[in-house]
Amino acid sequence: MQLPSYDIYEVGRLNMFGLEPTSDSRPTPDLTGAIAATGALISEQYRSAAGALDCYDDATAGASAHIVKDVGGALHALPKLIEDATSRASTRGESPFRVVMMGRTTAGKSTLLEFLSHGDGNRIGDGRQRYSRDVCARLLPELPGVTLVDVPGVGAADGQVDFDIAFGVIPESDLVMWVGASDSPQEETTRALRILGAHGKPVVLVLNCREDLHHRAKRADFLEGTGRTFADANDHLDLLTRELASAGGRPVAAVAIHARAAFESLQDTRESEALRRQSRIQSLIELLLVQQIKTSAQRRIFSRVDALRMPALEAQGILASCAASLAARQSEYVELARDLDRRMIKALEQKGDSMVADAKDIARRRRSWHLSVDPRSKVERVWENERDTMVDELQALMDEWATEMAELLDAVREQTVRDHDALPAPDLSIGDLPGFGSAYANHLARLGVGLGEALAGGAIFTAAVTAGAQGAIIGAPGGPLGIVAGALVGTLASVALAFAIQPLKDSIDKVFRGSDYVLNKRRDQLRRSLGGALDKAEAVFEARAAALVAQFKSALATLTSDHALQQQSLQSVSDLWSACGARVNDSIGDLDTATAKAVLHECGRVRNSEQVRAAARAPGFGIAIEMTEVGYAELALYPPRNSIEAIAATPPRLPAFPAGVAGHALAALEPRARLVKLNAHEASYAVSAGTSVARGLLDLLEELCGRFTRSSVSIVQLTDSSEGTA
Structure with a gap:
């Protein structure tokens, strides 16, 4: 007699907290309404900030008119920027799973696009830089429901326009596929990867390992599967991973392929099967399929939110810079x-x-x-x-x-x-x-x-x-x-x-x-x-x-x-301007709270989604969520296993001691950080010198925990000399 199998994890949660309410019995969090309300509030704040410029003229304000208008000249464009972003976020809807393919110029992106879309090769370049300079979106026959978007390559001489076009597509993507080549990365590769890390989009690193298939001996060696083509692949992928981590990004996965071999496998020849097998392209297809099946619903939540959130943060940075600049000029x-x-x-x-x-x-x-x-x-x-x-x-x-x-x-x-x-x-x-x-x-x-x-x-x-x-x-x-x-x-x-x-x-x-x-x-x-x-x-x-x-x-x-x-x-x-920036920050916090509720609901945690009190998010990294006492106990003991971003639950914040919950967030996001100093509005942590963690990730944690607790949070990486005195 075969006994039924039980999920011990879920059984423990059931025994402690009871049955989970069904999704049908509870209303779905209104993310669309939250996006619209947040966009309207933020747009109004930027309109108020820009309106301050109109009160100044040379006759009444003298030198201060020059100062205000010089410093704040960029503010007039912000309301329209937010309104457009809100419109895009609100209409994102049920569009296909959108994968944007980026990479340095001549890395083989277009070749990979032609294979995945079963194209005729018309976008494949001839070795010149800036060959493909437009945005091309195609459905993938082997991945139904996935749209692959090819953008101009970055890193070409005089290619700033291409760079801007490529990154202009990022906010509406569900997944970014970065294609690098097995030769040395260009300087623009580092720059682009760091910008991607700052955007917080999920990134799949793809290394196109070049091998001359026109050379008979090399082609034969490749088809035999000696592995020589991919011998240094891990070193190149590690380098790309470090560049991404320098800005706080972490790749979803990293794979090495041979794009040209995969494309040639589409031809009806006796070598087609071997070319496809040795190109290792199947590992990439399976990876994209898993991402689509298991993460598309949550990715859709994040891509909709980020279509507004990222422009709002950029605009907030402009406003904060204007306020700081004005204060400096005033001084x-x-x-x-x-x-x-x-x-x-x-x-x-x-x-x-x-x-x-x-x-x-x-x-x-x-x-x-x-x-x-x-x-x-x-x-x-x-x-x-x-x-x-x-x-x-x-x-x-x-x-x-x-x-x-x-x-x-x-x-x-x-x-x-x-x-x-x-x-x-x-x-x-x-x-x-x-x-x-x-x-x-x-x-x-x-x-x-x-x-x-x-x-x-x-x-x-x-x-x-x-x-x-x-x-x-x-x-x-x-x-x-x-x-x-x-x-x-x-x-x-x-x-x-x-x-x-x-x-x-x-x-x-x-x-x-x-x-x-x-x-x-x-x-x-x-x-x-x-x-x-x-x-x-x-x-x-x-x-x-x-x-x-x-x-x-x-x-x-x-x-x-x-x-x-x-x-x-x-x-x-x-x-x-500072007051407007503070209200914008509060509005972004409200949007993060709505996002946390929607994600928990999508993960099947209907009860927990109703217990969320506040949240702060670092896109692509994690979400710090303030819960009710009961909700905190459940999420801390039984965090969702299907969340694509780390969830750090904290108990309710004490108004007189807000920095105290920083440790709860770090326990989930970076458990290797240990407490050094703590008071009501300040918390300091240290990571051991022997711990391998990028400074960019620590900066991201500092920003997330500081914004979440509204306190000063610092995390330092100890050196060997300071380890004993910390």
């Missing part, structure tokens, strides 16, 4: 404004000190004037002439100072901009600040700073100046120069006034003391009067110079305030 703008303000104030103070020193020198030369004048002459008339000459010199000094100050401030501005332009630019995809120097100069001109005529006209110096002991005049003719001249004339007139009332006293003294005494006395009086007047004149000039410097500083403060408003404006745009 540069702030530092430039501060530096310019510091330099201008320093130059202004130095020039003011120099002006006062020159004015004192003019006054110093008059200190001995009394020795050169005859006290018996009409001193007041002589002094009036000297006074006018002195005032003219001081006015000329002020004129010269105003002109030099204007030139100096312009030179400081230009040198500051040059110094900042010479600094290394941030490593971000942004352009230079167009017209920054001219925009800044316009600000200065509007405030009357930086132009000689503005300085001389006194436009920024008309604030109220209280008349003091030196007789300063408000609004005197000639602007600030008139103010100084009027004050000095009033102050220095006291010398002439003193001599106007002196003659009567001199007559009395002359009667009693003699002419010499009177002459010496008058010289001494003249010295004292002149010294006091010049002291007051210096004080007046120094006060006026200080007032002018203060007015310059006030103008610069107004300019700084204007900069602060522009900086706040830049910050508001940066904050808006």
Whole structure:
């Protein structure tokens, strides 16, 4: 008597968690609705981000308009990009299992296509690069329900257009078949494989081992099956696998074939059977058949989702780059404004000190004037002439100072901009600040700073100046120069006034003391009067110079305030873009959650699909899923064996300790990682030095776990020297 066979795995799950509900009794997760809703939300966020650009114009935003529009110019295209991607994802439907065949140019892709589609060989090249430059899709007679798509090869000289065409087909593929050749891979092979790894599409590596079948001896050797043709195949496939892994990709499988032998086997000759057998093409056909039968339903879920998800992530990267670039430009703008303000104030103070020193020198030369004048002459008339000459010199000094100050401030501005332009630019995809120097100069001109005529006209110096002991005049003719001249004339007139009332006293003294005494006395009086007047004149000039410097500083403060408003404006745009990016990230998380539910349902885990709380996915690698307590227990103990992407179940996250579930995800995705450090929002893990794991895979794990837990997660590969100290 034969006993019935039982699946011990399923029996254990049945005993612990009960019968699985049938798919018919529970509604299928609405993936189409989730795609449409996610696409609409993301498109709206990018439309909002792009709308910030329309609020800026040169008249109201000044330099910040240039910065925002320069940095965010790419945002206008994002809403349409997402809408088109949503449309493609929503209409993917029940199309055939779609395999895209890629590879470097002249690798033999078209030959393989002609065999698999039983073609006549019209796409087979003649050895020239860029022979097949279009996209060709064909059904496969030996694989019903499979469409094979041939795209232009990558790696040809001047072949960027072909490269773009080839990768433009990737989002709508269910499986990618990379065809390499047994000669050394080109540089573009590495680049293309890394991009494929970043896309997360499932990849089958196919190595076309070349052997000249036209050479009689080599053909005979090949047909005998000596294996010489495939002797180095594993080494080449290992190299391709490492290149793919460098970006976090892992091939579904890797096979070696002889494409030309397979194609020639289609000819009705006595060697057909041997050619097909020795080409090893049957291993590839069986591999594709298994992928179609066992994975097509799940692949269809992922290809539909990724048709929206990948463009959304690319667009999110553009938005994040714009926000980071704007923040960097804002920081540069702030530092430039501060530096310019510091330099201008320093130059202004130095020039003011120099002006006062020159004015004192003019006054110093008059200190001995009394020795050169005859006290018996009409001193007041002589002094009036000297006074006018002195005032003219001081006015000329002020004129010269105003002109030099204007030139100096312009030179400081230009040198500051040059110094900042010479600094290394941030490593971000942004352009230079167009017209920054001219925009800044316009600000200065509007405030009357930086132009000689503005300085001389006194436009920024008309604030109220209280008349003091030196007789300063408000609004005197000639602007600030008139103010100084009027004050000095009033102050220095006291010398002439003193001599106007002196003659009567001199007559009395002359009667009693003699002419010499009177002459010496008058010289001494003249010295004292002149010294006091010049002291007051210096004080007046120094006060006026200080007032002018203060007015310059006030103008610069107004300019700084204007900069602060522009900086706040830049910050508001940066904050808006960052907020839009965060909401896009949440929407992608919602799409990942819907994907996890659909995949679990497709795997026959109807109950678990209803227990999903949140998810984050790394395409082609795995899905981290936050479950209910019961759902976590079931998935952790009995993970689905038919899932084509690894499923890492975690218990519900604790709001105060979100990083704690990172270990649960890593236990399923990379169990060799061990905990080094853990707190509420940070988790660090290490992989042993003896563990063979590509850095690209660790980067992918970091990104997945960090996004899933919304924490900082790091995974390091230990070296032999650090193994003992970790």
